[in-house]
Amino acid sequence: xxxxxxxxxxxSVQEGDSAVIKCTYSDSASNYFPWYKQELGKRPQxxxxxxxxxxxxxxxxxxxxxxxxxxxxxxxxxETQPEDSAVYFCAVAGGTSYGKLTFGQGTILTVHx
Amino acid sequence: xxxxxxxxxxxxxxxxQNVTFRCDPISEHNRLYWYRQTLGQGPEFLTYFQNEAxxxxxxxxxxxxSAERPKGSFSTLEIQRTEQGDSAMYLCASSPRLQETQxxxxxxxxxxx
Numbered sequence: 001x002x003x004x005x006x007x008x009x010x011x012s013v014q015e016g017d018s019a020v021i022k023c024t025y026s027d028s029a030s031n032y033f034p035w036y037k038q039e040l041g042k043r044p045q046x047x048x049x050x051x052x053x054x055x056x057x058x059x060x061x062x063x064x065x066x067x068x069x070x071x072x073x074x075x076x077x078x079e080t081q082p083e084d085s086a087v088y089f090c091a092v093a094g095g096t097s098y099g100k101l102t103f104g105q106g107t108i109l110t111v112h113x
Numbered sequence: 114x115x116x117x118x119x120x121x122x123x124x125x126x127x128x129x130q131n132v133t134f135r136c137d138p139i140s141e142h143n144r145l146y147w148y149r150q151t152l153g154q155g156p157e158f159l160t161y162f163q164n165e166a167x168x169x170x171x172x173x174x175x176x177x178x179s180a181e182r183p184k185g186s187f188s189t190l191e192i193q194r195t196e197q198g199d200s201a202m203y204l205c206a207s208s209p210r211l212q213e214t215q216x217x218x219x220x221x222x223x224x225x226x
Contacts, residue, residue: 032213043217089155103155
């Protein structure tokens, strides 16, 4: 089955700095790559996603890049704010795991004011 | 609130008891997923439905677990003879037809004593 590795497990930045989280996956047939933000005690919320026919997608301060050849994708948050502090999960779907999401282990992002 | 809803939000039970959780997806979403999330980990896929058909079950889903979606709308997840290892957050998600995006509910937190 699909295997997703996420790094780093914790990330601490100063307000205004950029943050980058990376994920690698194993199934080359995977074709859907969402990122979720989860605050303590709350539901995972989709913040951005990308499909395999696109190399990069941006939404205001958030961007995702995908390298299909290397089988990795990254979340980029610019001009971080304290309210960006949360756990971020990457996920992968498609290929042999059609429909279901396989999640990474999560990154605890802390943005210091 | 037109999002995914789950009931109950919290459940404390004694080892060996049966528990049942309910998920109401977003209206007209034909796919419904169940995940389990333990502290510090990403959600793990359990099972999913397309309309009323259960299309895939994870190896994590032992024979003590059963899920139904009898009319293609709400779904129930039952755990029989609960064990302490079943303590986790049980998350439900739904997707609209022909889209991969999954929208999560608030989860049911289960504690088995």
